[in-house]
Amino acid sequence: MSVIQLETEDRLEYNFVPNNAGFVQFRVRAANDAHIALTTQAAECDPMYEIFIGGWGNSKSIIRKNRTKPDVAEVPTPGILNPNEFRGFWIRWQNGTISVGRENEVPPFLSWNDYEPVNIEYVGVCTGWGASGSWVIEPPRGGPGGFGGAPPSNYTQPRSNFSSVCWAPSRGGQVPPRAFAGGEDNGEPLYVIRAQFNGALIPGKLVPSHGTGYVAWGGNENAVPEYEVLCDFPGQWIATSGGNIPPNALTAGQSEEGEPLYIGRVVHDGALTVGKVQQSHGVCYIPYGGQELSFPDYEVLVQ
CATH class of the missing domain: 2.60.120.200 (Jelly Rolls)
Known part of the structure; x- marks a missing residue:
């Protein structure tokens, strides 16, 4: 037709x-x-x-x-x-x-x-x-x-690296089947999530033992009891820095101004923590210890 x-x-x-x-x-x-x-x-x-x-x-x-x-x-x-x-x-x-x-x-x-x-x-x-x-x-x-x-x-x-992946809605610390673990803290897997927060769709981490996800925004580590979990994802992590985003980086959200946000991770205080990468800022932001922390060197998730 x-x-x-x-x-x-x-x-x-x-x-x-x-x-x-x-x-x-x-x-x-x-x-x-x-x-x-x-x-x-x-x-x-x-x-x-x-x-x-x-x-x-x-x-x-x-x-x-x-x-x-x-x-x-x-x-x-x-x-x-x-x-x-x-x-x-x-x-x-x-x-x-x-x-x-x-x-x-x-x-x-x-x-x-x-x-x-x-x-x-x-x-x-x-x-x-x-x-x-x-x-x-x-x-x-x-x-x-x-x-x-x-x-x-x-x-x-929309580009396949945004629309073709599986984001499973969840809440309250629940982990869907085949969830993608992107980090680790004291032996507990941390899963890649994204969540709506203050007009933005923000990548972050799920800590199942806390019963919530977390996203970095406004200088704070913000708890998000409802979120989407990345599942069935065969991607890999690539080391990069600043605003150098690989062309096959997974677009996972957007800022409140509409800028694409990517999934990044860094090692901090002994934990491998998942957060967001905003290219115009040239850093990866992670939610950790109640704060939004920024790092110019990080890994970004690609497929």
């Missing part, structure tokens, strides 16, 4: 197309409130996810489930839509994680982990709150339930 083009009125009524591929890419031209529904059938129903891009007067974007408040994820996105030009986006749903990103950008600007995942079969789009919209929806890769056929030449997905 070819690219789908739709016009949506200012009516908040979804137009549904089948898609169980786990990914959709689209372009939309609207002044505000581009709404996307991920559902089990071609109708508004429970369970259902909704993503509002450019809501509240084109000032923020949110994810909600089953049309209930409060919204489960929210991020400021002033001016993200434009009534005079198409803006491209992608949405991915995998292992209970809903991620929303801009076209040709790897890290999502909005994401949320659902510990009771929904089996998505349809994608719906609509506009409202004073806005109409023009949509161009790309077909997902062929397969059961998808549109079938080869994708068009201008179809792009």
Whole structure:
């Protein structure tokens, strides 16, 4: 099936197309409130996810489930839509994680982990709150339930080193099967995680005996009771320094400003501790002893 083009009125009524591929890419031209529904059938129903891009007067974007408040994820996105030009986006749903990103950008600007995942079969789009919209929806890769056929030449997905790895939602110190151990502290394995914190998606460490994960941010070691664990990952560690990031480094998150974050580790105080690498800062930050510590020499995780 070819690219789908739709016009949506200012009516908040979804137009549904089948898609169980786990990914959709689209372009939309609207002044505000581009709404996307991920559902089990071609109708508004429970369970259902909704993503509002450019809501509240084109000032923020949110994810909600089953049309209930409060919204489960929210991020400021002033001016993200434009009534005079198409803006491209992608949405991915995998292992209970809903991620929303801009076209040709790897890290999502909005994401949320659902510990009771929904089996998505349809994608719906609509506009409202004073806005109409023009949509161009790309077909997902062929397969059961998808549109079938080869994708068009201008179809792009987030880079494989971000989208193809497995991030399993977890909480409370629980370790999913085949979790990737990236460090060690006093004989206890430390697992590679990432978590939402203060508008950023930050790589960090899971210490199972503490019942929580930790991420470095704002000068502190911050506990995160809910997180995603890297699983089934065949990668390796490469020694580097400063802002020298190998091209095959695993992109695992983004700063609150949208800069990609990578997974790094260092030996400190006898522990091999996992943290985040922010290229523009030229260091690896680790959460340790209640603090955010920085190191110019570190190892970075690649695949």
